[in-house]
Amino acid sequence: MLRGFSAVFYREMQMLISRIGGLGYLFSGLLFPMIYLLAFGWGLGDRVAVAGGYFAYLAKGMLAITVMMNGFQQTALSVSAARFYYRNFSTLRLSPISDSALVFGIALAGTVRALAAAAVIFLTARLFFGLEILSLPGLGGLVLTAFAFAAFGVAVGLSIKGQEQFSIIINFFITPMTFFCGSFFPVANLPEAVRQVVQFLPLSLTNQLLRADSFGESSLWEAGLLLAITLCTYAYGVYRVHGYREF
Template sequence: MFAGFTAVFYREMKMLVRRIGGLGYLFSGLLFPMIYLLAFGWGLGERVDVAGGYFAYLAKGMLAITVMMNGFQQTALSVSAARFYYRNFVTLRLSPISDNALVFGIALAGMVRALAAAMVIFLTARFILGVEILSWPGAVGLVLTAFAFAAFGVAVGLSIKGQEQFSIIINFFITPMTFFCGSFFPIVNLPTFVRQLVQYLPLSLTNQLLQANHFAYDTWGIALELLTITLIVYAYGVYRVRNYREF
């Protein structure tokens, strides 16, 4: 079922190594969360009262955003570029690799990209800002989120007809999650009807896991919800590959 995914994963990672050559590729993806971490942390740090301090809270939120953005955006752009510009995605479809293995290999590489970017945020928070921001529930949340959004990136990369549609996904789905899913402030501060809309979105679940210090009954429930979303998104990615047509 998953035979051959290592070849796809190796291909994606080789492409990543080439892009990182000048370091601009990596740091361009980190510029957004680092600016927000420093701007909001310095500007609002003493004015926002949350358990553990606002800098630690915000750094955890930036971890979630970094994983989401890098997992989704880089994967979707890679798949769409293979379709529209290099026109070599059909080569993967013609290879003796199952649809499950194809999506798993691409999503796994996207997960590694996302976690590598998150590691820079983690190291910055720990050694420069002096705050501990990662627990076991948070680590599980980051891994699931990275894979889920990478798999979603595969599905979107195969679904869009052009870059304009990619911008629509960013503006109407990714950006609202960035600001309303608990990365900058607890979602309990939101109006009730908004909180009910966003509390089960994957980034909200990730932030809840990041804010937890240890696993408990509720935390395991949140992790199970996030795992369910991950499996659904992965299945959707496989569906999009299975029904993909070049023309």
């Protein structure tokens, strides 16, 4: 079913390596979380009362945001550029690789890209704020989130008809999750009606897993739900590839 995905993954990683030489590409996905991490970390610091300290709380929230943004944005932009500018996505569709393997390969490359960006944020947080090593639930949450949003990025990259539609996804889906899913403050601080919705969003689940010390009843439920969301986004990506037509 996934036979041939390694070729797609290798192609995507080669393209990534060729782009890393440009400093703008290298730092574009890191600038937003890095600024928030340093500005809020230095500006607020211990003034915000959060269990375990606000530095650690904010740093883990920035890790979640980093994998979400880099997994989604970079993958969606790469796929849409292959359609609109390079006109070479149809070449992948003509190759003897299944739709599921194609999506898996592209999403896996997006996952690696997102986790690499998160590693930079983690090292910065550890250097400036002494962030501790992440727990197993936290690491698992980051991997699932990176893959989920990368797969969603494949679907969006194949669905949009222009840059304005991509901006709509960012403004109405990605940005609200950035600020309301527990990255900057606990979800419990939100109004009850909002919290009942927000707690089931993937970024909220990721933040909860990042702040769990070990797998327990709650973290296992959150990990299971995040896994289900990941499988759904992957299936949606495969569906979009299967129905894709160049013209």
